[in-house]
Amino acid sequence: MKIATFNINGVKARIETLLKWLEESRPDVALLQEIKSVDENFPREVIEDLGYTVETHGQKGFNGVAILSRLPLEDVTRGLPGDDSDEQARWIEATVMGDIPVRVCGLYLPNGNPVPGPKYDYKLAWMKRLKARAEALLSEETPCLMTGDYNVIPQDEDAKRPEAWQKDALALPETRSAFREILNLGFTEAFRARVPGGGHYSFWDYQAGAWDRNDGIRIDHFLLGPECADLLKDCWIESELRARTKPSDHVPVWVELDA
């Protein structure tokens, strides 16, 4: 089973890119972030025509996540538990019914800039809720993963210019510590488990020729629960997509599971 995460930066602006990618790369499951669309306006029919089930959790203008799957989905839930007053659409879950069922969670973790301020407070509070949800998922003792745009640069080697991110919400010690707390519950960060060292990125800013200079950061991640980590066959970043016309500023990250 091949699963991809992809922050598409606007599903309506990116629909041609998305359809071409789905046709060529054929993920069994795709978890999308920043659909920037309400559910009613999501272009679901053209995606269903390619054989996908479509589940969305959108909002007006910003954020929004979705799951596309060629395998049946069960028990779809929307919204990260822990704060009923949170109206931002950043979390969706479903069980993918392959040979081995896998609980998949798609997430768009808050950016958190500027620091300090309410947006950073929201990011850290959201990560606390994420940790609580992660603990609950682990207690099921069945294969699960959490993937998406974490807006976390885990280590200096995950940025071309780490010094430029030192005081940024994506790389501050408090951010990295909150991310490690979740990992330390027993999750495997799939890419890092497969590929050592730096120079691997999943986001390049549109500005200042960042792609041409390979001035990127690695912020899109797969966290696998233990039962899922045992199924891991491979993990890679599809960086070629960044070179196409009208690209997202993120590229897809993939895992292949023996499931």
Added chain:
DNA sequence: ATGACAATCAGAGATTGA
């Protein structure tokens, strides 16, 4: 220190992103 770039909503320019 700032802006560069892009998408959205709205129908100009502010807001958000990372």
